Amino acid sequence: MHAWLCENPVGVDALQWKELPTPEPKPGEVRVAIKAASLNFPDLLIVQNKYQHKPPLPFVPGSEYAGVVEAVGEGVTQLKVGQGVACLSGTGGFATHTLAPAPLCMPLPDGFPFVDAAAFIMIYATSHHALVDRAQLKAGETVLVLGAAGGVGTAAIQIAKAMGARVIAAASTDDKCALCASLGADATINYGQGNLRDAIKAATDGKGPDVIYDPVGGDFAEPAFRSIAWRGRYLVVGFAAGPIPSLPLNLALLKGASIVGVFWGDFARREPKANAAMMAELAGWYAQGKVKPVIDRTMPMAQLKQAYAHMGSRAVKGKLVMVND
Numbered sequence: 315m316h317a318w319l320c321e322n323p324v325g326v327d328a329l330q331w332k333e334l335p336t337p338e339p340k341p342g343e344v345r346v347a348i349k350a351a352s353l354n355f356p357d358l359l360i361v362q363n364k365y366q367h368k369p370p371l372p373f374v375p376g377s378e379y380a381g382v383v384e385a386v387g388e389g390v391t392q393l394k395v396g397q398g399v400a401c402l403s404g405t406g407g408f409a410t411h412t413l414a415p416a417p418l419c420m421p422l423p424d425g426f427p428f429v430d431a432a433a434f435i436m437i438y439a440t441s442h443h444a445l446v447d448r449a450q451l452k453a454g455e456t457v458l459v460l461g462a463a464g465g466v467g468t469a470a471i472q473i474a475k476a477m478g479a480r481v482i483a484a485a486s487t488d489d490k491c492a493l494c495a496s497l498g499a500d501a502t503i504n505y506g507q508g509n510l511r512d513a514i515k516a517a518t519d520g521k522g523p524d525v526i527y528d529p530v531g532g533d534f535a536e537p538a539f540r541s542i543a544w545r546g547r548y549l550v551v552g553f554a555a556g557p558i559p560s561l562p563l564n565l566a567l568l569k570g571a572s573i574v575g576v577f578w579g580d581f582a583r584r585e586p587k588a589n590a591a592m593m594a595e596l597a598g599w600y601a602q603g604k605v606k607p608v609i610d611r612t613m614p615m616a617q618l619k620q621a622y623a624h625m626g627s628r629a630v631k632g633k634l635v636m637v638n639d
Contacts, residue, residue, distance in 0.1 A: 317409030318618050321372040323363035326622040329375070336411055339387035343413045346399060350432035350612070351379035351407035353621050353634040354465065355554055360405070369405050376407025376636075380422065380431035390416045398422035400431040402439075407432075408618055410638055417586075420593060423601060430600075433607040433633040436578075437469035438596045439589070440551065441527070444576040445473055446592075449525045449547045453478030458514060458523035460538060461530040461554055462499065463490035465633045468608040470527045471497045476604045479525075482517045484510070484534075486628070493608070493631050510534055514541040527551060535559035539571075546571040608632025614639070 315336045318329045339345045357375050359365035380400040383393050393399065399419040406412035422431050445451045457474040461467045462483035474481045475498040483494030484503040491502035503513040514522065514537075522543035528535060532555025539548050539561050546569060548561075566573055582589040599605045608631060613621050615636045625634055 315409060315411040317374040317406075317412075318376070318615075319372050320361050320375055323361055323368075323371070325362050326358070326619055329361060329619065331616065331618075337413050339385050339390075339413055341388040342390060342416055343387040344383050344390060344393055344399075344416050344419060345385040346379070346381040346401065346412055346414050346419075347384045348379050348381040348407060348409060348412060348638055349428035350381070350638070351376045351409075351615070351636045352433040352436070352465075353618075353625055353636065354378060354436055355552070355625075357408075358622060358625065367404055373405050374407070374409050374412065375405060376409065376412075377404050378402045378432060378436050379407035379412070380428040380434075383419075384411070386416070392416060393419055393421065398426070398428070398431070400426075400435055402435040408615065408636065410615070420597075423597060426597075426600070429609060429612055429635050429637065430607050432635055433465070433609060434596075434600070435593070437465040437607065437633065438473070438605060439582070439593065440466050440576065440578045441469040441473050442592055442596055443578045443581055443589075444527060444549045444551055445470060445477065445479075445525065447581070447588075448574045448576050449527075449549055451477055451479055451525055454480070455524040456480045456482065456518055456521075456543070457525045457527060458482045458484065458538065458541075459494075459499075459527045460484050460534055461528075462494045462502075463631045464529065464554070465608075466529045466551060467527075468494070468497055468632050469605065471499050472605045474525075474527075476599060482514070482523060484513075490631060497608070505534065510537045511541050514538065518543070522546060525549065530555045531559050532557050533559075536561060539565055539573075542569050542571050544570050548573045549576050550574065551576045610634050612637050
């Protein structure tokens with residue numbers, strides 16, 4: 315097998331494409347022949363030693379991937395050789411093969427393409443957990459999605475619309491706003507043009523959004539939170555902009571608003587039955603055409619460093635997916 319090996323987590327340039335022995339699965343594991351693996355923001359942080367999870371060295375990055383079960387370890391009964399699976403295990407995806415814990419593998423229904431499957435779990439699980447479980451979103455409410463043209467942002471638009479909400483999508487260019495509109499956003503806001511608070515006020519007739527979905531953080535967090543509706547829920551999803559914002563807590567008091575943390579990974583670990591039910595619902599929504607990952611482009615696995623550079627340019631719309639021939 316071949317894999318992108320991180321022996322020194324000082325950044326993307328230190329990754330090396332190496333030939334390694336093809337491993338045998340231990341009890342509870344399966345070996346997956348990887349067909350596709352998506353590039354997520356944590357995949358950048360982890361090779362820079364900036365992610366909360368720091369795997370022992372050396373490791374193979376690539377948190378999310380899809381492929382075919384090639385071998386099963388002792389005690390694995392729910393998966394069989396030849397079965398298509400998607401997996402989000404945190405590492406191992408940027409390779410031709412990997413070992414995955416069987417409980418983390420999502421069996422793929424017939425007709426679920428590997429490229430879509432590799433781009434599915436993280437963004438849809440995060441956004442469903444955020445909007446359905448943490449925000450308790452109701453039909454007819456208004457959702458403001460920040461960073462709306464990215465992976466989790468595009469997923470949030472689709473899930474909010476599937477739940478009957480009105481969606482305002484905020485993104486950094488007119489091109490990205492057009493993508494959001496094509497996914498069903500009822501209104502769009504270009505960050506780069508004018509005042510964010512004024513734009514939110516205009517898009518909500520002065521009422522403000524009931525739910526704000528924020529995977530970005532940075533400078534837009536406070537003006538967005540100042541715009542929230544009475545009893546609004548501000549979802550803290552991530553900090554793609556870099557800086558972690560400090561929100562004045564008096565705003566939560568004055569608006570009767572909630573600041574709600576969203577940590578899907580720990581939800582999946584602590585509440586596995588609820589997570590499994592959620593994933594089954596999302597797979598059903600995919601089959602019904604309610605949700606479908608937006609794929610910016612696919613690239614050969616050997617071009618991983620170029621893919622990282624493209625992600626760093628902030629030009630990506632949806633997800634980048636690496637593929638093995």
